[in-house]
Structure formats: C-alpha cells, structure tokens
Amino acid sequence: xxxxxxKVVVITGASSGFGKITAEYLSERGAIVVLGARRTEKIxxxxxxxxxxxxxxxxxxxxxxxxxxxxxxxxxxxxxYGKIDVLLNNAGLMPLSPLEYLKIEDxxxxxxxxxxxxxxxxAAALPHMKKQKSGQIISVSSVAGHTISPGGAVYSATKYxxxxxSEALRQEVKPYNIRTAVISPGAxxxxxxxxVTADDIAKGIKQYYAENAISADSFARAALxxxxxxxxxxxxxxxxxxxxxxx
Numbered sequence: 001x002x003x004x005x006x007k008v009v010v011i012t013g014a015s016s017g018f019g020k021i022t023a024e025y026l027s028e029r030g031a032i033v034v035l036g037a038r039r040t041e042k043i044x045x046x047x048x049x050x051x052x053x054x055x056x057x058x059x060x061x062x063x064x065x066x067x068x069x070x071x072x073x074x075x076x077x078x079x080x081y082g083k084i085d086v087l088l089n090n091a092g093l094m095p096l097s098p099l100e101y102l103k104i105e106d107x108x109x110x111x112x113x114x115x116x117x118x119x120x121x122x123a124a125a126l127p128h129m130k131k132q133k134s135g136q137i138i139s140v141s142s143v144a145g146h147t148i149s150p151g152g153a154v155y156s157a158t159k160y161x162x163x164x165x166s167e168a169l170r171q172e173v174k175p176y177n178i179r180t181a182v183i184s185p186g187a188x189x190x191x192x193x194x195x196v197t198a199d200d201i202a203k204g205i206k207q208y209y210a211e212n213a214i215s216a217d218s219f220a221r222a223a224l225x226x227x228x229x230x231x232x233x234x235x236x237x238x239x240x241x242x243x244x245x246x247x
Contacts, residue, residue, distance in 0.1 A: 013091030
C-alpha cells in the first residue's frame with residue numbers, strides 16, 4: 001500500500017457501484033481520487049465526504065461517450081494535482097437481451113459506453129502518461145469478456161473488446177514505462193443489473209444477483225492489488241467470481 005499513497009487516480013463511472021466504493025477505498029489508503037460521472041450531485045457528495053474525512057477528492061461531471069468531456073476530466077486532474085498516475089476506465093452498462101429483441105438503442109449505448117468510453121479514456125490519459133514516462137491504465141471487462149451466454153452477445157462483445165484494447169495498448173506503451181490492466185468481475189452487488197431494459201431478462205438477472213452476488217469491495221481490493229504493485233511489476237488481468245458462480 002506504500003505504492004498507493006499520494007497517487008492521483010482518475011475514475012470514470014464514479015457515482016455508484018465499483019467506481020464509488022473504489023474511490024472511497026483508495027482514498028482511505030492515501031490516494032488522491034478524481035471522480036468522473038454524469039450525475040453531478042452524486043459525485044459532488046462523494047467527493048465532499050472524502051474531503052471531510054481528510055482525504056483528497058475532486059469531482060468533474062463527465063459523460064464518457066463524449067471524448068471532450070473525458071479529456072476535460074483527465075486534464076482537470078493534471079491541472080489540480082500535477083499528474084495522473086492511474087486511470088480506471090470503470091463506466092459500463094450491461095443491457096442484456098437476445099438479439100431477436102432488436103434492442104438497437106441498447107446496442108448503441110453499450111458500444112458507446114463500454115468500448116468508446118474506454119478508448120476516450122486512453123486518448124485522454126496517454127499523452128500525459130507518455131510525458132511522465134509512467135502511469136497505469138486499468139479498464140473494466142467482465143467474466144462475460146471470457147465467456148458467452150444467450151442474451152449477452154453485444155455485452156460480451158464489448159467486454160471482449162476491452163481485453164483486446166488493453167492487450168494491444170500494453171504492447172504499444174512499453175517505451176513509455178506505462179502499465180495496463182483489466183479487471184474482470186463476475187456477479188458483484190452493484191446497480192449494473194438496472195441497465196437491463198428487457199423486463200423478462202431483468203427479472204432473472206436481478207434474482208440471480210440477489211442470490212449470488214458478492215460485495216463490491218471485492219472489486220476495490222482487486223484494484224488496490226494492481227495499483228499497489230511496484231513499478232517493475234505489470235499485473236495485466238484479475239479475473240474473479242463469487243465462489244458459487246458457475247458461468
């Protein structure tokens with residue numbers, strides 16, 4: 001944890017779920033956290049609570065589907081704190097449904113957030129990290145990025161893409177001493193199931209999560225493990241599930 005204290009960590013999708021709990025968890029261990037999300041009031045409250053407890057947090061309203069807003073998030077972190085040590089590409093959606101439902105708006109939104117949002121984060125952070133000759137870019141995939149099940153075609157495709165993008169980035173940024181990682185969680189208790197718009201699918205997913213999901217601090221611990229490694233150690237992927245999850 002000595003490698004976490006004082007690090008500037010930018011987190012997208014920070015208003016709830018993985019983003020919120022990871023921001024709080026890392027802050028408690030001495031990190032400076034910069035929170036990006038669309039819901040201004042929520043990230044402002046989270047940042048205030050962290051600052052009131054003696055931590056350092058900054059909230060910047062950010063829609064990850066807008067490249068300019070993501071750039072502003074990262075640039076604001078560098079302006080405020082002089083650097084960016086870690087980017088956590090966390091914002092994501094899980095609009096599961098069979099392809100025959102033709103949920104085209106869901107497909108578009110899933111691609112915009114889960115793939116383009118990650119690319120926009122990389123585009124925003126990479127110039128700063130190249131200049132620093134240091135940094136970590138951590139992106140969130142999923143168990144669904146390793147396996148496929150009915151109803152998950154588009155979601156799995158986006159999460160496989162996150163792994164492909166991160167691995168290609170890993171190979172490209174070696175001259176700049178930049179590290180990359182992917183976290184692939186299984187069923188973890190967040191509001192992610194609320195992004196399922198097909199009523200019949202949503203009912204089953206919510207029941208599954210209620211019966212199987214583990215606490216979101218499992219994700220925060222995975223993030224801490226990756227970030228806390230010494231600079232000559234590049235942890236590239238952490239895949240974890242609830243012990244009783246079969247898929």
